[in-house]
Amino acid sequence: MIQCKSLVWIVALLFISNGPVIAGKVKPDYIKITQVTAKQRVDITIGGELFTSLLYADSLKKPSLFPIYTAKQNMVTRGWPLMPKHMDRTDYSHQFGLWFTYGNVNGADYWNNQPDADTIHNVYGYIRVQKVSGISNGEGKASFTMVCKWFNPGAKAVLEETSVFVFKVENNLRIIDRFITLKALTNVDFKDSKQGLYGFRAATELGQQVSSLENAMLTDANTTKTDSIPLTGHFTSSEGVEGEAVFAKRAKWMKLTGVVNNEPVTMVLMDSPQNVNYPAYWLARSNGLMSANPFGADIFTNGKEKFNYSLAKGKQVSFKYRFVQGGDKLDKDTIEKLFADFSGERL
Template sequence: MLRLRWLLLSGIAAWPATSMALEIRKHEDRVEILDDGQTVTQLFESRVPYLYPLPSPSGANLARHWPIEEGVDGEEKDHPHHRSMWFSHGSVNGYDFWAWSGKGHPEIRTRGVRELSADPESATFILDLDWVADGKIQLTETRTYRIRKADPDTWWIDLHSQLQPSGQDALLGDTKEGTCALRVDRTLRLKGAMARGGILDSEGRTDGDSWGKRSKWVAFHGPDEKGEPAVVAMLDHPSNLRFPSWWHARDYGLLAANPFGIHDFENGKAPGSGDYLLQQGETLNLRYRILLHHGTPDAASLEATWKDFAETDSSDPS
């Protein structure tokens, strides 16, 4: 396990659910979500915060294991910044928060964790974040996670990011390297020794045809690590910038919604076509839902789930 750094507010160790179902525990190095005492997922901080694992109700982990865990059979060791589920971008005022490369040692630092709450069906917590490069805050972010058991076969993870510039306008640059992302486990991929998966999007496109296209949602599906059927999907909220999003969906298991990388995704578009200038006093709200299902894409009711998500209030951070 990596050595992980965490900046914590003091005074709250755990917020139990009233029925002892979902529970949030705050540790020195992570925030843990439990269901009847069993870990569902945990939020860790590295240079970019990430959630791991991504649970199937079957008990399987649907996320990539490496580099969080070593020695997992058949696991690839490419792209060390691809850590389960994360949110970052490859060009913010010219700094690469996606691959952690280049100038300025970019990292997303946690100032605090607050407003933790849990009930029998959901657990919610909020992070206050600084996107720092060259020792200067480029963006501030309020990020809300809500983990919910939608039904016995399905988990939902809702992420709401509220981005604001700090001290100057912030340019979110036109690059395919972003933004709300996850990396699926070996068997759900289309490429690799253990790959038996497929890709489906809301417009009916499959596999490689979904890359760089605009759609309301994209799903990986196939057997989980226990050999049982599973679906991992990401849904774009209609209030998001440039909805429906373009998707960085790759055969090796990367799935990312990216409203900025227009020149990479659209043939003939000039570099910079996807730039977005976030001005002082402005807030950019981006909302996504991750669906983790034990079953087939048909059983996952992806379109109905998107409609449910689309009807949620875009101004509500939870």
């Protein structure tokens, strides 16, 4: 298990941002991006308050946006293992924030590669950020570019990733668009795996009420009863499938609604018609995980479909995803409009 003291640097996440001000305060929709190279992170603030950070410390094995906050400063991502909260669920320590990885790239696992992973009995790859550039700040919109490499267990780079992150504030919604290009540095096979590709792990409160959480899987387990934390989460897919039934189904987007600290919240993760094998299958679980996966056909269909994807050396493949965070007013019509607008954009 990850020890908090090994990640002490994360406590410096909160800070006050400089930017255009009105009556002594930063404009509420002004988005500022600040790279903190010494701490291996990039901070994104809205109106001077932290929205999220790109964390890419070597100990994390992969870059991820964590934590993610609402405008009322409630965290919609699970805190554990990086910023444990009271009664946080403690399963799957590799699932934190919003990330892009895959479970089988030339036989190496880039999904389950948590810092305390068993590297003797399992083959794990890791991702290292090479450069952050193109930082652009502004009112209602900001962006930056990240270049990183995917290394196999033998420390050989097999993929070069270029991701453009675009952050927006629109009609009280917070939006993260990510445009990803993977270039093969050797012949690459994405073998069938349920563990991928673009994932989000929600706050423990946003788990679904299908069963009680085991005490062993909670922080403060010895002092607090399991039933003291309300599970408020509920999945709805673009195809109208709800609850646990969304698992392994294809959909163009997935919505998770619930309540965090008495605030109604909605998160939507969107696939794109430009992506490979659209619409994606969904790895969506009652613990608050939702992930769009175009590559897991064999597993998700019990062998009825196959989709092992190959990329020859020097070739590229692109993906685009949208994450939207809002309140209880984020209905299907609004989501469909946001999806249509996003789908019309070019990579």
